[in-house]
Structure formats: structure tokens, C-alpha cells
Amino acid sequence: MKNARQLVTICNKAGAGNIASAALHILRREIENRSGAATALSDDESSADIILRVSSSGPAEGFVIEGERARVEVKGNDERGLLYGVGKLLRTSLFEAPAGLRPGEHPFSPGAWRGSSAPSCRVRGMYPAYNFRNWYVSAPRRDVLRYAEELALWGVNTLVFAPAHYQFAAVDSPRSARLTEAIDENLRLMADLKRMGFDIGLLVSGNYGFAHGPANGAATDVPDTSPPRRGNAGPRLCPSNPAAFSHMEQAYGRMLDDYRDIGLDYLVSFPYDAGGCGCARCWPWGFRGFLKINRMLHKLASERFPACRLVYGTWCFDARGEFEGEWSGLARELAGDAGWVDFIMADSHEDFPAYPLQHGAPGGLPLLNFPEISMWGRYPWGGYGANPLPGRLQRLWRQVSAVCQGGFPYSEGIFEDINKAVCATFYWDRNAEALATVREYAAYEFSPVHAGRIASAVELLERTYPRQTQSPDDVQSAWREISSIDRELPERAAKSWRWRILYLRALIDRELLNTPSGPHSDRCDEAFEELTEIYHAHNAGGPDAPPSRKCLARLRAAPAPAPPPGASV
Structure with missing residues (x-):
């Protein structure tokens, strides 16, 4: 039995201001792109899955998320607060069923986080x-x-x-x-x-x-x-x-x-x-x-x-x-x-x-x-x-x-x-x-199932970032973990640019470990070229250009500006 496409109904009581409209647009786009569910607008709060509202009370730019799992209300203290509340709802929602969909199940499930939040800094x-x-x-x-x-x-x-x-x-x-x-x-x-x-x-x-x-x-x-x-x-x-x-x-x-x-x-x-x-x-x-x-x-x-x-x-x-x-x-x-x-x-x-x-x-x-x-x-x-x-x-x-x-x-x-x-x-x-932010980021952008492992891999990538102090064991461990997670991620996440730049970082470090004093490998060069595509860096100056063979030849022909004072190399 094939599941019918999920329909997520949104009731917009936040008005038609520029920011409230942006919040609604982003919410619909992210649900549809990340889960494959359809979204529709409704004026009926009682039948809506998500309700958006601006309350004009509480600390500036803050928000409240309340309601049951089946009907969530995001209430901004102002229009900006609504936008930031939508961000919190999205980051805590599920967009894929961890073990695959069973009959009657749907991919999108609104986040379980409930409470109020307001910014510390202006x-x-x-x-x-x-x-x-x-x-x-x-x-x-x-x-x-x-x-x-x-x-x-x-x-x-x-x-x-x-x-x-x-x-x-x-x-x-x-x-x-x-x-x-x-x-x-x-x-x-x-x-x-x-x-x-x-x-x-x-x-x-x-x-x-x-x-x-x-x-x-x-x-x-x-x-x-x-x-x-x-x-x-x-x-x-x-x-x-x-x-x-x-x-x-x-x-x-x-x-x-x-x-x-x-x-x-x-x-x-x-x-x-x-x-x-x-x-x-x-x-x-x-x-x-x-x-x-x-x-x-x-x-x-x-x-x-x-x-x-x-x-x-x-x-x-x-x-x-x-x-x-x-x-x-x-x-x-x-x-x-x-x-x-x-x-x-x-x-x-x-x-x-x-x-x-x-x-x-x-x-x-x-x-x-x-x-x-x-x-x-x-x-x-x-x-x-x-x-x-x-x-x-x-x-x-x-x-x-x-x-x-x-x-x-x-x-x-x-x-x-x-x-x-x-x-x-x-x-x-x-x-x-x-690290809690990294886990929330990983759950939203990649997979809540793998968020903890990704956060641990990020710690390894940070530890190995300055190449002068790299531990070869840490470089290998980062590559093993990242490549293992890559095989298990949903296709949408694995192909996203955010995941690819993490994956390519681990791959490049591992490849450079194997060629410490010589030209980098073909596989490493392919990774540099993929980064070039992601960054639109085909004509980037040296400070922002992945050092592929093609890039290095281009820069030798037309030297890039020197890095700004204090830049770590």
C-alpha cells in the first residue's frame, strides 16, 4: 500500500506584512522541499496543523511555540519573532521517518519543542x-x-x-x-x-x-x-x-x-x-x-x-x-x-x-x-x-x-x-x-538519528583543522566516521552542499595525509574541484580558492592578492 502524499495545513493569522509573509513562505518551502509533503493554507484554525500568529506582547523579537503535536501554534511577539519562531519549529521537526514509512505514516512531523524564547542580545x-x-x-x-x-x-x-x-x-x-x-x-x-x-x-x-x-x-x-x-x-x-x-x-x-x-x-x-x-x-x-x-x-x-x-x-x-x-x-x-x-x-x-x-x-x-x-x-x-x-x-x-x-x-x-x-x-x-547548537544544526540539516555522531565528527574536524598540529589518527578517525555517516544519510541530506563541504573536508585531509610532501592525489583534486563548484570559485582570488591543479595554474599565471594582515596560514 502506497501512502498518499501528506498535506500540511497552515492557518496564517499573522497578517500580510513583509516579514510575516516571508516566514510563511519559508515555512511552506522548507516543509515541501525537505519532506515531500504538500502544504495548503486554511482560514480554519480548528483544522490546521500549524497556526502562525503575531501577539504584540512579550520581549521584542521573541516567540512562543505551544499546542499539541497535531496542532502547533507559533506566536511571534512581533513579526521578526514569528520568523525566528518558525526557525525553531523547523529545526526541531522531523522530515523523514527514521526507519522508513509504514502504511498510514507521513514524513513530516512538527517539532516537539514547546515554550517561549527571546534574544539575549540586541x-x-x-x-x-x-x-x-x-x-x-x-x-x-x-x-x-x-x-x-x-x-x-x-x-x-x-x-x-x-x-x-x-x-x-x-x-x-x-x-x-x-x-x-x-x-x-x-x-x-x-x-x-x-x-x-x-x-x-x-x-x-x-x-x-x-x-x-x-x-x-x-x-x-x-x-x-x-x-x-x-x-x-x-x-x-x-x-x-x-x-x-x-x-x-x-x-x-x-x-x-x-x-x-x-x-x-x-x-x-x-x-x-x-x-x-x-x-x-x-x-x-x-x-x-x-x-x-x-x-x-x-x-x-x-x-x-x-x-x-x-x-x-x-x-x-x-x-x-x-x-x-x-x-x-x-x-x-x-x-x-x-x-x-x-x-x-x-x-x-x-x-x-x-x-x-x-x-x-x-x-x-x-x-x-x-x-x-x-x-x-x-x-x-x-x-x-x-x-x-x-x-x-x-x-x-x-x-x-x-x-x-x-x-x-x-x-x-x-x-x-x-x-x-x-x-x-x-x-x-x-x-x-x-555543541548543543551543532547537534541541533545536524538534526535539521542532515538527520536527527545521526546528530550526535555528526557533532562528534565535527569535534574531530576542529581538532585537525590546523595542519601543523594534526594527529594522523584523528584525521583517519574523522574520515571513517564521516564516510560511514554518509552511507546512512537520507539522499536529500547527503547531496546537500552543507554535507558535501563536511564530507570533502574529511576526504581532503585524509588524502593530504597520504601525500605530505608531494602533489596531491587525483581524488583530492576532484574534491577541490567539487568545492570550486559549490563556492562558484572558478575565478576566486587565492585566499578563497580551493587549491586544485587548475586553480593553482590559474593563480600562477595571474598571482592573487596577498592575504590580509594576521590571516592564519
Whole structure:
């Protein structure tokens, strides 16, 4: 006897707002794609399997899931809360029967989780870096938007982007067709993301990129560590030079004008890599030259977007030691005069900076973090497949969880998808455990039956990520476990890109173990080429390109840019 196709009935009492409509659309799509069941809308709550509602009560962006297994109600405290509640329902639902369907059974079963939940942190962001022709640059825009929807299901509410290189254009001349096209694409993407419920922002690098500034306005290189972490890349202007400062002010004003129709929610100002000036009037950069630029950015943004929040970045402050005085100097400058800044954003290549943990954030301002989820541990980043780092991220989060109000993890693509879920869950629940998130992720994306084994395999993949300290036994164990699970997964999960990047990572590590000093094997090369397809990395720069033979030949013919300062190789 063949089972009839399951029909899941949804009663939408949440209205037709943009975010509520997105929540309904995503719920129907994921049920249908993951289980094969059909969905239908009904106005009758009594006959519905799932009811969606917005209650306008309770903590902002929170939700409640209640009801019996046969009739589940997802109630958002607002429209965003509804979307995040749909995410929780989906992650705890069953989409395949573990032992196959018996007559009368159906593949989809709504999740059993019941209760209320609300976010711990206000800013649950991501910074997708459009660099080196990576996935964000090269993937079709529909795929980028679909991926943004999937991040929203984990509670991500803010995305910030580095704008098209406005600074490279002369402020008093027409823009090139290429720059105009890039700006228009930015605006279309941001408009779509706004409709999906995201807050949107720009991340700018202070005084970097002004190729057409006054001839005598160039910045002086900043003191740096060895190897360099701050960087002295690209054309930079000195904000203590009046003509150079005026040029930057005009360029930034022109840039912000383009976003008037969409509106900006955040402006994130980044001090180094790239950026900085080491002249006597600008140094120490963090509270002199950089402070001057931030005051200018605040003025320009607040004139155009009164509700826009300024995030003052502190990346690489006091990188050579506390004697540089950037943290303490900024604290003095903001004491009693911090009203123009909304957040301090801090982080580092390794442990969280000590100053804000010991003394509090300058000006008593809320603190955000900037986790490194992409570039740590190997180079090319993601070139070997997935880079899950739940243990590292858990350790670093524990340093700041009591004081952090959210953050913007730095993303170079989709290979750190598990890391994004881990960080998003930390922002939702300060006390979250990273491995519990990995198990929830694995149950939803792959199979609840194998979630525990997959989480254990992820721990092995993290342990073997830095190749310099790999244990051959751990590499072999990871491959045995991943390849064993692969044979048992449902076909949908086994073919998904999320599983393939985990599988290929284990395979590549095992193959490289067998060729420690010579060219990689044919099987390894096939794996690199599959990653290239998944990442749309056929023309990616070296930092984001899986190192297949074809890729290495291409890069030798046209060398890729050097990795940014501080990137682990």
C-alpha cells in the first residue's frame, strides 16, 4: 500500500506584512522541499496543523511555540519573532521517518519543542565580506538571498556590507559604468534584505581607498607588529590634513546619499586593515585621527538617517602593547561625551582584548564583538572544505558573554556555516552551548538519528583543522566516521552542499595525509574541484580558492592578492 502524499495545513493569522509573509513562505518551502509533503493554507484554525500568529506582547523579537503535536501554534511577539519562531519549529521537526514509512505514516512531523524564547542580545549580525571574488561576489543573487533567509531562521537580524569602492572615484567627476552598476546592485540587494526583515548597515575603513585625494594628503604608515596585523594597504589619506579631510567628507557624503531611499540602520567604522595614519597629529590613531573621522561619519549619517547607529571599531587597538594607549585614550575622549557613539566593537585574532573586560567599554557604551569565523587556522580559507570551530568559539564567547550585546562575525563565504549558527545562537542565548547548537544544526540539516555522531565528527574536524598540529589518527578517525555517516544519510541530506563541504573536508585531509610532501592525489583534486563548484570559485582570488591543479595554474599565471594582515596560514 502506497501512502498518499501528506498535506500540511497552515492557518496564517499573522497578517500580510513583509516579514510575516516571508516566514510563511519559508515555512511552506522548507516543509515541501525537505519532506515531500504538500502544504495548503486554511482560514480554519480548528483544522490546521500549524497556526502562525503575531501577539504584540512579550520581549521584542521573541516567540512562543505551544499546542499539541497535531496542532502547533507559533506566536511571534512581533513579526521578526514569528520568523525566528518558525526557525525553531523547523529545526526541531522531523522530515523523514527514521526507519522508513509504514502504511498510514507521513514524513513530516512538527517539532516537539514547546515554550517561549527571546534574544539575549540586541545586535545579532553578520558581516559578509565581498572579497577576492568569493561566494558572496560570485553566487547568483537569488542564492545569496536564500542564504540570508536561512541565517534569519537562526535569529540573525542585521547584515552589514562594505560598500562598492566609492572612494576610488573622484568626487567631482562622473562615476564609471562599472561603479554605477556595483552601486545599483548593492541597493537592490539591500532593498530585498530590508523587505525580509533585516537591519542593514555599511562597514567603512576610515581613511582607506581615496585614490583621487589631494597630492599632499597621503597618510603616513602606522607602526605595526611583526608579522603585520594592522596593515598599511592601499591609498590612504591623512585626516589631519585639511584638504584631505575635506575630500573624505565629500566622498562619504556622496556615498551615503545613495542610501537615502533605503535607509541605513548601522554605520560600522573600522580602524585598520585597511586604514590608519601614523603621523604625529593622527597617532595614536585610535583616539586621534580615527576619532576625527568617526565624528565626521556620525555627522554625515545622522543628517541623512537620524536613527542610524554608529559602531566604533577597535580592531588591532594597542596591537603592540598597552603603551600605545589607544584604548585608554579613547576612554578619556569619550568620558562624558559618548552620546554620538552607539556601540564599541572589539575583538582580536585570538583572545578578546583585555582592556574592555578589565575597565569596561570606553564611554560606558554597549560592547559588540567581531568574531573571526573564516580566516583562522588554514589558508586558503575554506579551500579545504568546512571549518567548524565550535570549541574555539565557545572559549572566546565565555570571555565576553556577560557583557557583550551581540556582534558581527566576519564571513568570507559559506564554508563557515556551522560557525555562523554557533555565533547566532550565542547572541540569542548567552548561556548557549556550542555543541548543543551543532547537534541541533545536524538534526535539521542532515538527520536527527545521526546528530550526535555528526557533532562528534565535527569535534574531530576542529581538532585537525590546523595542519601543523594534526594527529594522523584523528584525521583517519574523522574520515571513517564521516564516510560511514554518509552511507546512512537520507539522499536529500547527503547531496546537500552543507554535507558535501563536511564530507570533502574529511576526504581532503585524509588524502593530504597520504601525500605530505608531494602533489596531491587525483581524488583530492576532484574534491577541490567539487568545492570550486559549490563556492562558484572558478575565478576566486587565492585566499578563497580551493587549491586544485587548475586553480593553482590559474593563480600562477595571474598571482592573487596577498592575504590580509594576521590571516592564519
